Amino acid sequence: MQQQPPVSLSHTGFHVFDMEKMIGFYTRVFGFFVNDKANDGRMVFLSADPKDHHQLIMFNGRTADKDHTHFSHVAFRVRDMDSLRALAKRLATETEVRDVRTCTHGNAWSIYFKDPEGNEAEAFIDTPWHVAQPFYKPIDNMFDKTDEELAAWTDNMLNEFPTKRPFDDWRKDMARKLGME
Ligand SMILES: [Fe+2]
Known part of the structure; x- marks a missing residue:
């Protein structure tokens, strides 16, 4: 592409x-x-x-107070799982960060948190799979798993969902829709 x-x-x-x-x-x-x-x-x-x-x-x-943000969230793609792990470590040292949690959206592994002014933020990397959205599954202790363990667990968990397919196939379809082939 x-x-x-x-x-x-x-x-x-x-x-x-x-x-x-x-x-x-x-x-x-x-x-x-x-x-x-x-x-x-x-x-x-x-x-x-x-x-x-x-x-x-x-x-x-x-002017909107801390509990009334004007948008849902902003998400940042990072380079790889080690970058996400390092970011989680930095977040852990930030005293004003709240509500840190990890999950998969099937197509992403994500860490969500509230920044020091209460804005919801997400950092993520892609998984190799597409699955119909919304899809949300919390993962406790996500960073204790190795990349291989996390990929194997996610792959297996997604097998229950009939819309699971390779993300690259979905991307090809999207490119076709946009006339970008
Ligand atoms: Fe998101």
């Missing part, structure tokens, strides 16, 4: 109470770089991908 998709998600923007705290969190935990800032500090652009000048924009002036 060489062709550029007609649309790809590039960045999301959200309002924050405390810009310095939120920049600190996202640069520490995910390795984002601050690429630009408005002169008055009202907006900040962060990225961890050379393709995108910014993947996150943070704006000052959040």
